[in-house]
Amino acid sequence: MKCPRIEVNLTKIKQNACYLKKMCQKNGIELMAVTKGFCAKHQIAKTLEEAGITRFGDSRVENIRKLREANIRGEMTLIRLPMLSEAVEVVKWADVSFNTEIEVIEALSREAVSQNKLHKIVLVIEVGDLREGIMPEKLVETIKYIRKLKGIEIYGVALNVGCFGGVLPSITNTQTLVEAAIKVEEMLGKDLKVISGGSTCSLKLLEEGKMPERINQLRIGEAILLGTDVTGQRKIPGLNRNTMRLVAEVVELKEKPSVPWGEIGRDAFGKLPKFEDKGIRKRAILAIGRQDVVIESLIPEIEGVKVLGGSSDHMILDVTDAQDDVYVGKQMGFKMSYGAMLALMTSEYVEKVYIDEDEGKTFKNIE
Numbered sequence: 419m420k421c422p423r424i425e426v427n428l429t430k431i432k433q434n435a436c437y438l439k440k441m442c443q444k445n446g447i448e449l450m451a452v453t454k455g456f457c458a459k460h461q462i463a464k465t466l467e468e469a470g471i472t473r474f475g476d477s478r479v480e481n482i483r484k485l486r487e488a489n490i491r492g493e494m495t496l497i498r499l500p501m502l503s504e505a506v507e508v509v510k511w512a513d514v515s516f517n518t519e520i521e522v523i524e525a526l527s528r529e530a531v532s533q534n535k536l537h538k539i540v541l542v543i544e545v546g547d548l549r550e551g552i553m554p555e556k557l558v559e560t561i562k563y564i565r566k567l568k569g570i571e572i573y574g575v576a577l578n579v580g581c582f583g584g585v586l587p588s589i590t591n592t593q594t595l596v597e598a599a600i601k602v603e604e605m606l607g608k609d610l611k612v613i614s615g616g617s618t619c620s621l622k623l624l625e626e627g628k629m630p631e632r633i634n635q636l637r638i639g640e641a642i643l644l645g646t647d648v649t650g651q652r653k654i655p656g657l658n659r660n661t662m663r664l665v666a667e668v669v670e671l672k673e674k675p676s677v678p679w680g681e682i683g684r685d686a687f688g689k690l691p692k693f694e695d696k697g698i699r700k701r702a703i704l705a706i707g708r709q710d711v712v713i714e715s716l717i718p719e720i721e722g723v724k725v726l727g728g729s730s731d732h733m734i735l736d737v738t739d740a741q742d743d744v745y746v747g748k749q750m751g752f753k754m755s756y757g758a759m760l761a762l763m764t765s766e767y768v769e770k771v772y773i774d775e776d777e778g779k780t781f782k783n784i785e
């Protein structure tokens with residue numbers, strides 16, 4: 419089979435989606451599946467649809483368009499703030515978008531009127547992670563202004579943590595969102611449809627029974643796809659983690675010293691490399707590199723193999739202590755974290771292979 423490739427186990431992903439959907443449902447929460455981690459590939463989106471997911475979120479309008487064109491049914495939300503320059507596409511393809519800027523909401527309003535649509539907006543509230551969000555004390559004036567706009571429905575509020583500042587979800591910051599929601603509801607004289615309490619890292623509050631009651635939506639990508647929570651540094655109980663694997667091929671295997679010789683400048687990415695002298699080691703080079711993957715977030719399946727690093731198109735392993743045979747032409751497997759998955763899914767050089775255990779079949783990426 420072609421290398422490098424990412425093998426995606428649809429059956430295991432479906433099980434994760436079903437499990438999380440049930441867990442959310444029990445707590446009065448709707449699960450929005452976030453599709454950006456897999457570039458909204460229709461094979462995976464279909465699987466989520468089969469798991470009963472009816473809400474999808476992505477950070478890119480192109481991906482939402484892809485979902486629509488693949489006939490995925492459900493409510494589509496743009497979860498990255500729209501660019502002013504893409505208002506036309508946002509209104510055309512997304513039902514809902516996350517917003518914080520009045521100027522952009524005005525543009526969406528004009529576009530909605532001209533496309534004869536009602537576009538729903540969710541206002542993101544800043545609770546401390548310092549990525550996007552309206553400062554809570556500025557919320558009232560924002561609402562006063564945008565409530566008059568035509569073609570726009572104020573659909574809900576959302577918070578975002580664990581992304582830029584590494585701030586963990588807590589009862590306190592989630593409660594800040596609920597308070598903001600109540601304020602907006604008072605001003606509008608009606609209930610908000612969506613109070614969106616965060617992403618994969620917020621599942622911990624749910625598991626511990628600490629999720630404030632009014633939260634009625636979570637936006638989940640990583641947990642469904644990998645069964646992990648990178649922000650909280652944990653494996654999520656009840657979920658499959660063997661959902662995706664990378665396979666890459668050995669193109670050189672040689673014994674070499676462990677420290678480079680000659681005058682040392684910078685590596686291909688401008689960094690000053692550091693080496694520990696371990697004597698002569700057996701090294702394998704794989705035909706995959708930083709253009710395709712985040713090398714540091716790969717975990718070799720063979721015990722005893724160590725990832726030394728890589729360049730644009732090569733990954734270098736120390737296989738001296740490998741517990742299995744390594745040879746030129748060997749196709750080696752790796753587990754991955756979120757960053758690696760994102761890059762592998764995006765790289766056009768990496769073959770996507772889907773495995774459906776229920777149907778007992780394996781099929782390749784057909785775009």
Ligand SMILES: *Cc1c(COP(=O)(O)O)cnc(C)c1O
Nearest residue numbers: 452497617618637638639640641
């Ligand atoms: C990516 C993203 C998510 C999903 O995050 P996961 O950690 O993959 O669950 C949710 N909300 C926003 C705004 C995002 O950008």
